[in-house]
Amino acid sequence: MTPSELLSAVEEIAKTITGPAAADVDIQGRFPVESIDALKRAGMMGAAIPVELGGIGCSLSELGQMCMILGRKCTSTSMIVAMHHIQVASLVNHGLESDEMVAYVRSVASECRLISSGTSEMGPSGDMRQSVCFVSPNEKGFTIEKQCTAVSYGQMAQDILFQARKGEDSNSGDQATILAVEGTYDLKQVGTWDTLGMRGTSSPGGVLKVAGAPWQILDAPFSTVAAITQVPWAHSLWSHCWLGAATEAVDKASKVVRRKARSQPGQVPPVAYELSKLSGKLQVMRSLVKTFTDEYTSIASSSDHSNLKSLGFALRENNLKINTSEIAVEIVTEAMRIVGIGAYKNDGEASLGRQLRDVCSGSLMISNQRIHETNASMLLVHKSV
Amino acid sequence: MAPVKEEKVEDIVVTVRGILEAYGRLGDGPLEVSDDDDLYDVGMTSHASVDVMLALEGRFDLEFPEEMLRREVFQTVSSISNAIQELFKGE
Incomplete structure (x- = not known):
């Protein structure tokens, strides 16, 4: 399987499985099991894993394109895939020091394992760079108990990547990155996931208890994993998911405008001018996502990664997330105005309620x-502007 | 605190350690890291590092140019002290 073959498979799955299931996933607030199963069969769980480790070796841009395609049909499905890739990339970029971890990463591709993210924690800060829970060493390895406010699709994943203080005496920002592998943890669900949007991500809170072996703790501190991989990957792939929802909204608005134009040939319908503005906004959003993804890929593939740790890069990655999460809401809202009542209704081809509710999550996922x-x-x- | 020009390396190191204790958010009490320990690894956040930069700029009456605003420069007590010395030399 090559990246372009996977891309074709994802297009087919989005059209035949993800799209038809999206309304039910949303109404029931359930995990999109049929889409994720189909994506697993297509090799998606290993898409971000290098070929030499049994994966497909897709670039961030290719993975983003797939998230965008899925996001057009079901933003929850695309966000689940995005979150999985972010965890995989964290392990591939920072965790391959031990034979056990190399074998684990291979198994993600060969066994189609889905990895969840457990970065959030109950506590005073709400900042993922500050932890309350800590690693307690014992003869076999370690134990940790973490009270997570949300565990991404936690009950449906095989494994969970999360962070904790390195030890009981470590300060809140002195964090390790830990992989909770199936069989070494217990996740007790706390609360429900009855949300306005992104209902299919099924991410209620939970108490995570892990009793693991030393190899499950990455050598790289969480500060490095977050700066080099997790944050830039998250902001790029999340933006691609929202771009999918925004693209779908513009597509639906375009169809309505074309239909109106066909009924009165020779006259440009007034809403076509609104569509023109919307098309410009979508182009801006696409450019933001592409520019950042290309910059990250260019630095990450060079021998010098130090620019990923510069203030200028941090500002640009933060601006990407703020801008795309806000512009996505504007695009969907304006598309609704063009479509009219058909967009407001929950049934029917032009409905945009789910897209609007889904993109509203963007400004809250790590609050703007x-x-x-x-x-x-x-x-x-920062000196340069 | 009025801006001062510290010339001696050991004075710069002492001042840097004092500023890290005050603004690095690395716990209460004296700074328990060696001059070469990675400050980010022991929990200095990027947010805290900005406060450290501002305090250093104020205390030494200098501005870190754009090319110095990178993680490596603020990673250890030594790297920060070296950067300040370099800026003094350039004046």
């Missing part, structure tokens, strides 16, 4: 307010 606070602080010392 918090990111603005971080940017504001960085701009106090």
